Amino acid sequence: MNDTASLPRKPLYTPADLEGVPWLDARPGEFPYLRGVHASMYTGRPWTIRQYAGCADAAASNLAYRRALEAGATGLSIAFDLPTHRGYDSDHGDVAADVGLAGVAIDSVEDMARLFDGIALDRVSVSMTMSGAVLPVFAAFIVAAEEAGIDAMRLRGTIQNDILKEFMVRNTYIFAPEPSMRIATDVVRYVLDHMPHFNAMSISGYHIHEAGGDSVLELALTLANAREYVRRVVEGGAEVDGVCRQLSFFFAAGRDFFGEIAKLRAARVLWAELARSLGAREPRAMQLRMHCQTAGSTLTARRAPNNIVRTTVEAMAAVFGGTQSLHTNGWDEALSLPGEDAATLARDTQLILQHEMGLCEVVDPWAGSYLMEALTARTADAVRALIAEIDAQGGVIAAIDSGWVQARVHRGAARIQARIDAGEHVVVGVNRFRSNADEESGSHEVDGRMVRALQCDRLRRLREGRDTQRVRVALERLTLVARTGEGNLLAAAIAAIRARATVGECTAALERVWPRWTAALSGDARAYGDNRRGDEAWEAVKASVARWRRESGRAPCLVMLKLGQDGHDRGARVVAAALADAGFEVEIGPHFMTSAVAAEWAALRSSDIVGVSTLAGGHLSLVPALIDAMRARGVEAPVVVGGIVPHVHREALKAQGVAAIFGADTPLDEIVRDLLCVASRTKTPLA
Template sequence: MDQRETLEKAYQAWKERVLEPFVHKSGGATDNRVETVSEIPVNPLYTPLDAPDAQYLDKLGFPGEYPFTRGIYPNMYRGRLWTMRQYAGFGTAEESNLRYRYLLEQGQTGLSVAFDLPTQMGYDSDAPEAQGEVGKVGVAIDTLKDMEILLDQIPLDRVSVSMTINAPAAILLLMVVAVAKRQGVDIRRLSGTIQNDILKEYAARGTYIFPPKPSMRLITDIFRWCSVHLPHWNTISISGYHIREAGSTAAQEVAFTLANGMEYVKAALEAGLAVDQFAPRLSFFFNAHMDFFEEIAKYRAARRLWAEIMRTRFGAQDPRSWQLRFHTQTAGSTLTAQQPDTNVVRVTLQALAAVLGGTQSLHTNAKDEALALPTEESARLALRTQQVIAYESGVTATVDPLGGSYYIEWLTDRIMQQALYYIDQIDQRGGAVAAIEAGYIQREIQDAAYRFQQKVETGEQVIVGVNRFRLEEPPPSQLMRVDEAIGRRQVEKLHQVKAARDPKRVTDALARLEQAASRPDAPLMEPLLEAVESYATLGEMVGVLKKHFGQYRPPVFI
């Protein structure tokens, strides 16, 4: 009898002799179904039978080497902690600049810029569509002047800048470039990330402007330009975060995110770029949800799967092209307006899962974000949560400390298998764009969200303070409110910039941008930079592109 057979017999004997009598005596059932939050059935115990050692080198290996399951760097946080990048931005550039400088003084190590909805949609603050939304959910950026104020006294050669911007990402990136040039910073030293992930906007979030084909043209042109001029900039942050916030499971988050990543790789290859020219600067953005072990396994599965995809499907030769580098944000959808102090516990567990899963940067949500934009105090507490994990918990002492856990390794395999199923379904439909256009990805997310909400409604899924352990609470106080006058002040500033700029320079720059946009293969980044530096407005530049690209109108699925 070999060792596996011996273990199988011993395990069965334990179940019959120890587990079943104990459960029966306590009034339970041995077949009681327990699941992760993503509906993966969980056994009461995991053993070496669930994670065979024989596959260690193929499935796990060592950190810093293919398949990167255990981390993309050999010594991970022993060498350098993750970047503590608190997502912030509200009102005008002046106010947001003060918040960024405060967070940097408190120990934040990178900026993460939140833009208001008009900026995300390509509207100037004086557009009718922007009325009532200016500065509400992020900072308003209309021209290069706003970006100059936003980044005032921020050393761009030492602080990385992440921007959650998609459809107009090229324009906002070039505003940062223009500011760096004015600061005298060598732009080749700039580091940071633009989200620039339009496919998930069509599927899960909605801040799109242009149809898919011209949007992909813009994205691949960003890849091209940055490979020459911004070698340390992450040209895209392929986002599963919003897919998960829309209600997907963990495996769907991995699958749909990586499928979008494959679509961007294919588009870049079709545009004539070599895979190892741009792939090392691809990055990802994942959610940290509430099921602690499932989230850790999710990150490990995503790393292994991306390494395999890039090496075998796309033939990348540079090991950096195989590495899945990712930012994590704790799950805003799990925050509750009820008993908001409880959110501190949720965020702590989610942040710890991200760290144990090997994230490269992290944003921790503030406890009051289910009610309003975070106050300075709650934003500081969210940052302190990361700092306690980093400096006091001991979890950074060794690489992948949960690696080898029978449960973690089994769950990593299971999430990878489920993700591969969805990727195969997307492949059969012709790729991510075709699957989005057919409504496949949207329907899968909606179905998962519906099943979860049903469990919340019935009480099967407990949400503390919401469907169990409720309290009678007074109305929340000391919340942050954005002054309604901010919109008027921003419009006044925009009009001042327009009055002070050289109108001929603006007109000429926009004409050159229009000429480039009208030619399918013309580079766009160079004329966009010229327009940015002429102080053309975001809305003016987007308007030129709309004229030739059109506007996306989502199909209706029944």
């Protein structure tokens, strides 16, 4: 069987496997929507091609969006940079290294207007991945459309607005869970009243999957989150059918082909049941509509063109599962930001599936399959059982607060990595079928310093030309609504953005009531090592660490850091857990540290090695700044870097003093061996 599957499989399925399986006579477009939310599905209209994209400044992204629409994209999905996600203006000193790198920088309504210049927002559906700074960013979108003559009533699209998954896995939150839930539900209430064609929330399982959750955990947490949101909004006086009508969902399509199809089919059944249990009665309210994206976690840096095949098969799983829209990843995304050729190929992959391969000719072609129907029913049963387990924790927010959710996801990530490192799960070109041509070079660069300089100049001119008193009054009103709970937060943010307040200023107005919030990080002991017990290579590196300990009289020590605004911590936590299991002493620093703060944090801990996990492209600025700050504090520990580091950057980092660089596909036993070598070169007894 596929050892990444959530549920065990057998090689042969027969009619006996259908015994007790409900809904075998279900029809598409009818409750519980197992076979699709529309009777005709893709035979009537193919899924929306909605490629997630954005980088540099608004003008550069606008050009990319217009080209994509001309080339066959049928919707837009906006990627914002990390400072925007975290509610900072581009001229804030703490975010200089991240501006424009992992998405587009948006500081004001003028930026939003440039982003959509020449794009008919009343005809093009726009999805925006934004949860933490949803108030000012969504407000800027609404005001930009308004000033282009398009009323909010005519806008179509989706705002992600799913803050609970940020606390679970993605970590681009700003405020603590309770005020964050207030923000999210105020957005839903505003959309219900003013934007009938807009989805008020896209509840994301994708990020749970990418952080290490299997399909059952992905579905259970996503549906538990959805239930919590619906309850909160309905308790505030909204009507349940109206709330459920304007929700959508976002799932991953990963390497477990059959399991992913079954997951998406089961998701519709489970949501129909859940919505009905919450009081929904309208068919539209019980229909789960979804966007899917192929899995970034399955992309490899070694033999990277193989990712074309992986992405194509994952896209087919999403289509066979009945998605309403789809993003296909660029083959080079494990190396760098996707290049133009890779992005074009990713989009063309969907066009080929739609127009050349016949995938749109039959509604739910897997219906009646012994395997698929049995697997769908078993997936649904497993998800119901896991939701009951979440309820036993006191509900999803209590499960987040206790760390139960994060631990489950982290253990899944460690298990997957251990099986790949041990060769139990084959990844072609990585742990099997290697060749001398396994390494590729990144293909796309963004000059973040130039983007930031442009954004800083635009912010300066915006502040010089606006009515300062009007801005001050609008921001004070936003603070008052946050403090008193009287009024709608999105309505207040729209007024502030209309007055030319910036994203960062709106966030600062909320910070007067709700301080920024940061959760502690940890790596689960034995989460990795238990899955490699008895493996020869793993036992050998553990013996090497034990020998180092005997010779030194102590364990080798490493601190693990995340620099800048990148909250993705799957890699950092798995590596930290594996090192601890191997015999290292490991401590993980908090999220969102500047290089200076990280150096001070490291200086307080006598360590043999300082490790930096980087995924968002800011390493060329952040890592050298860290090394300089460490030297200024007399910290001599060598710095190593792991994650997505294009080969063209590696020599520059080593010239700055980086001792070792580990690509995303490096096995953990290899990392342990190399770290021991680094530690041995600088080995001195610690005080």
